[in-house]
Amino acid sequence: MKNDTKNISIHDLQSNEPSYLETIFSLANGHFGIRASDPIANSSTAGTLVNGFYETSDITYGEVAYGYAKKNQTIVKLPDLRNIKFVDDQQRAFDQSQLISESLDFETGLLNSTYKISNPDGKSFELNLQAVLQQSNDEVIGLRYTIKPVDYFGKVVGIKHFNTDSATQKSDDPRKSRTVDTLTYAKKTIDGQQELIEVTTKYSQMSLAMAMSVSTGLEQVFSLQPNQTVTFDVIGLVSKINGILDLDNLPKFEEILKDSTDFWQEFWQNSDIEISGDDSLNQAIHYNLFQLVSSTGRDGKTNIPAKGLSGTGYEGHYFWDTEMYMSPFFAYTNPEIAKNLIKYRYSVLDESKKRARTLGVKEGALFSWRTINGQEASAYYPAGTAQYHIDADIAYAIDRYYKVTDDKEFMKNYGLELVLETARFWKNFGSYSEIHCKKRFCFFDVTGPDEYTALVNNNYYTNRMAKFNLLFAVDLIDEFPKKAKELGVSAKERDQMANIAAAIFLPYDQIKGINQQDDSSFKKPVWPFETTPKENYPLLLHYHPLTIYRYQVNKQADTLLADFLFDDISHDQLVKEYDYYEKITTHDSSLSRSIFSALAARIGLKQKAYDYFMATAKTDLIDLQGNSADGLHVANLGGSWLTIVSGFGGLRVKDGLLTIDNHLPDQWDKLAIRIKYQGRLLEIVYRKDATEIHIIHGEPLPIKVDGIEETFK
Amino acid sequence: MKNDTKNISIHDLQSNEPSYLETIFSLANGHFGIRASDPIANSSTAGTLVNGFYETSDITYGEVAYGYAKKNQTIVKLPDLRNIKFVDDQQRAFDQSQLISESLDFETGLLNSTYKISNPDGKSFELNLQAVLQQSNDEVIGLRYTIKPVDYFGKVVGIKHFNTDSATQKSDDPRKSRTVDTLTYAKKTIDGQQELIEVTTKYSQMSLAMAMSVSTGLEQVFSLQPNQTVTFDVIGLVSKINGILDLDNLPKFEEILKDSTDFWQEFWQNSDIEISGDDSLNQAIHYNLFQLVSSTGRDGKTNIPAKGLSGTGYEGHYFWDTEMYMSPFFAYTNPEIAKNLIKYRYSVLDESKKRARTLGVKEGALFSWRTINGQEASAYYPAGTAQYHIDADIAYAIDRYYKVTDDKEFMKNYGLELVLETARFWKNFGSYSEIHCKKRFCFFDVTGPDEYTALVNNNYYTNRMAKFNLLFAVDLIDEFPKKAKELGVSAKERDQMANIAAAIFLPYDQIKGINQQDDSSFKKPVWPFETTPKENYPLLLHYHPLTIYRYQVNKQADTLLADFLFDDISHDQLVKEYDYYEKITTHDSSLSRSIFSALAARIGLKQKAYDYFMATAKTDLIDLQGNSADGLHVANLGGSWLTIVSGFGGLRVKDGLLTIDNHLPDQWDKLAIRIKYQGRLLEIVYRKDATEIHIIHGEPLPIKVDGIEETFK
Known part of the structure; x- marks a missing residue:
């Protein structure tokens, strides 16, 4: 029987502008697009x-x-x-x-x-x-x-x-x-x-x-x-x-x-998502996944252009979007593709080592902010090269892949070296400084994910990610000691990494009781939202960078992205933090709302989670940003999966355990997702009052569902 | 009788490279140069x-x-x-x-x-x-x-x-x-x-x-x-x-x-300087003054190009160099020229108001960092537009001119408005923030004079200058109430300026006991000078801005420039501060050494003062920077006068009184300078053990000489 939500026609679209249709109906197979x-x-x-x-x-x-x-x-x-x-x-x-x-x-x-x-x-x-x-x-x-x-x-x-x-x-x-x-x-x-x-x-x-x-x-x-x-x-x-x-x-x-x-x-079969209660949304999600996999290089030599192969926007460059917004989908559904996306980074590792030297860092690798061939192609370093966090984003994607697949062979041949060289970068890039009378490891003049704040000290996201990167390196060194030694790691270097990770400074505001975006962010005045006319958004097209930078205003999730990734702060703090940062975020980046949605779901802000999600699930199908004619917003395609699965589905690997929480929106009757996990194919069905796990192929698996660990067969 | 130190020939030069000689022997009259x-x-x-x-x-x-x-x-x-x-x-x-x-x-x-x-x-x-x-x-x-x-x-x-x-x-x-x-x-x-x-x-x-x-x-x-x-x-x-x-x-x-x-x-007659004991130096100083006045627009519509009219370097643009390094000479010797240099700024005031609007500041004027016609021509805003301090630099030059000339007519017609519009800029550009539990007025994302540190918060120099600018505006509003009212100043605005000036935050490090360059500078690691090869200077040609910015390293005097201008910190603090900043300064800017020399003289570091001075007094005559062929380093020409007169001669107006301190270098027998002060022509002769004041023309004048106030006739 024909599935009505697995196709799309011009009748489903609001615009029939030819170049827009060229994008929407573009076809691709990772190698080429038409x-x-x-x-x-x-x-x-x-x-x-x-x-x-x-x-x-x-x-x-x-x-x-x-x-x-x-x-x-x-x-x-x-x-x-x-x-x-x-x-x-x-x-x-x-x-x-x-x-x-x-x-x-x-x-x-x-x-x-x-x-x-x-x-x-x-x-x-x-x-x-x-x-x-x-x-x-x-x-x-x-x-x-x-x-x-x-x-x-x-x-x-x-x-x-x-x-x-x-x-x-x-x-x-x-x-x-x-x-x-x-x-x-x-x-x-x-x-x-x-x-x-x-x-x-x-x-x-x-x-x-x-x-x-x-x-x-x-x-x-x-x-x-x-x-x-x-x-x-x-x-x-x-x-x-x-x-x-x-x-x-x-x-x-x-x-x-x-x-x-x-x-x-x-x-x-491996990746389906079915939402009962909203066919048009279901269609949009299917469209997103269809175009996401179409856009993705699968050969280990290519990656995912920011506009896929559907348009020349962003010049066909690869960004951190891959690791943070798109590879989660692949890790959980098509791990072979997730692996090849990492292999691409490995293929430009030497180029990235050179880049680190150019930036005055004597060890390790710095991946380019936007690139095809591994060389930096960003012509504006405050929102390009200064986003050093891409190094840790790559490490994070490797960790996710490893957790989901347990692919030790890959880790030995590729993963370890990448994690090690990025960790080495952090080790040499940062420095100890005295903060509140303690020696803390700091990173100066960096830009976090939020491009409305640039060249700051101790960006929380960057520091938290660097800490993770170093700890992950230490774990892998311990797990693969022989290979680590081949890569020149000494016991001293391992301990140095562990010590630095422990000493990394994470800005926290005692009075507000929340993590601070960077050392100085809370000192800055809040952007005058009440006197900013609607037509002045996105701000970057209407204000000088110096104007934007001197205010508290976020283009996208920054500290909250770290909260989303690490799930390591208390519920109370998360609620406060979400509230604080939401008020200063414009969502001028298409990468923003998916994270706000997923976190809202986690917090229990059901309506907010739903609204943020709905605002972006159809980004290209309703031409939300007005520029889909230049190509699809591929990171957003991945972001919509992320929101559904990690947000509404509460899916993540925590403490070595697949963990699921049911945050089904009230508007939906049922959500069914399929994922792969350590060689198994699972279907997870979220209903209003129940969560079902079906292991379609593979061995029994202990899963923590809505707070209770159980082994499913 | 022919003065041997008032001419120069190729025999006095080390290079006979034609394009270098074209610069050195260039002639100009403020309007054109050949x-x-x-x-x-x-x-x-x-x-x-x-x-x-x-x-x-x-x-x-x-x-x-x-x-x-x-x-x-x-x-x-x-x-x-x-x-x-x-x-x-x-x-x-x-x-x-x-x-x-x-x-x-x-x-x-x-x-x-x-x-x-x-x-x-x-x-x-x-x-x-x-x-x-x-x-x-x-x-x-x-x-x-x-x-x-x-x-x-x-x-x-x-x-x-x-x-x-x-x-x-x-x-x-x-x-x-x-x-x-x-x-x-x-x-x-x-x-x-x-x-x-x-x-x-x-x-x-x-x-x-x-x-x-x-x-x-x-x-x-x-x-x-x-x-x-x-x-x-x-x-x-x-x-x-x-x-x-x-x-x-x-x-x-x-x-x-x-x-x-x-x-x-x-x-x-009005501007001579004679140093006894070093003819070659004397010749260099005379050369500098000759070329400085030649380079300077005198019509109120033009200013001083960074290379004078001797070469196309820096595209003939006007910078803050005028106000901070060159106009002191004119204020004290040719006040008519100093006045016309300010009038040039007045001629681009409207353009500068527009620029402030473009930068999101709703009142006041922001002068362009580099310009001829008043519009910003700096293509790198972190070391261009972000140097907001140019506004206060202009106010400072107006204050200096006013102190030296007592020209009330000018202040009423031009000075007040310029000082007011720059003060209004600071008022709207900054914002209150809580620091150490006090409401302090702060300026975010600014760059101070030191271009090796960019986009920081509360740059000491900028804040100190802004404070001065606002206080000066308040003084002038009080002095010219009618004109101020015509310019739209209310009592409320005046008080607001006074309150802001009082609340401006000036970063100070309790432990070091010195002013801190900006909110975060002391947290950053010190540049690895010991491992930097000599050929890697100037750093800007060998390191990415991101590399330079994340270290404590100065291109030129920054906090120390404020100390030099305001003479408002204790001797002990100045000694500590000088020592600290000297260690991290590369003097990669030709504007640096003159300030270090003058401050050293003030502190009593006689040899240091002499050495810094000698290193720049002949900048162009020995082609110190290797690029004199592109044009003269005009700011440095003015800087050498500044060092002699304000440094060795200890000349300044303090508490309304012309103040002179004799810091004659041991290497010189005698220093004689001529200046104009409030309608008088003075010759001041510094000898090893005495300071003589001759009022060549004009009324008796009380002067504080070496700490003792006396009225000279």
């Missing part, structure tokens, strides 16, 4: 994006200084594989098109679009285009064009070539992408049926091949007759970076669809 | 600079944000008036030149340069070029070319035209200038004797005219004969910005020389 272009419209925003395929250019500064990021890395928009040209019996192009219907099926991965296509006389036919990406061999896409006459009859020529003219749009908005006009294309046609292009970037010196194969011919003539349809398939290919393509033995469209359907079937 | 080019060499760095004549261009940021400075303002290098072409009897240019001698006379303002000029056969003549700027009509320069054959005899054509080909050199060094290639020139020749060009900038839409008049003809033929010389004069003109030129009734060379000589005679 925006859902009108195939005859030559949209300037349409095209193909390959994960990790970028061009570089010099970053220009008003005033440059030592150690600044030197090169932009910009994801390259490649030709659109959907594009086609139709010519009528008078050699005139069919140049008008109108979208009639479009729908995407999350159970098969099939995108189905129908257009009315007209010639200059207004005579038309209907074009149905089906598109589906292969998932097992991620270089392949199947496209099926079906043509049905409306009032045009007679000869049509269908012409399928790569259009290499379109260029990425130019923009000053840092959230968008910059122009890339330094590509070279070499084109080759084989037997009139296949076209191959090799794309080479000038400065980053990368290349790849794209191809399409049309067994009926790249330029085919057919005749439209009443009550007849014409159908032909195009098999598209996008090689790996610096790879080549094999144009023989291409799969058929049906095989690609089968492959995709198998993939999605298994995906939902 | 670099001392080799007249036939077409040097790319030679040319004419007009104070305040700039082109704009867009500032490009790696990542832009609201309120950032939008436009570069770049002083324009205009054609070189010294340039000439000589052609031999075979139509070949004399294309070789060799500098034989060059000397500049500080008593007449005459620059005398002699070159050996050769044709391709190596046959040569000697060219003597005398150049002198008119000072009373500052649009005029006289140039006298005298030609004496060596071994070339016969026909020579002398061709004098404006060469508009040379462009400002391109550079990435922020201390240098950017390329300007958006000028348009319109050229006109009159009667073969005069050439006029109109220069227009494309974006800033400014224009001016330059002209030269050669009564013997722009292209003149003469014949060189043994034992004969040929002499001709060129009268050059540089109009005011957007002005026109009158080419009739031009002065003769001798008249210009007379005008210049009169000017310098009066200048030395």
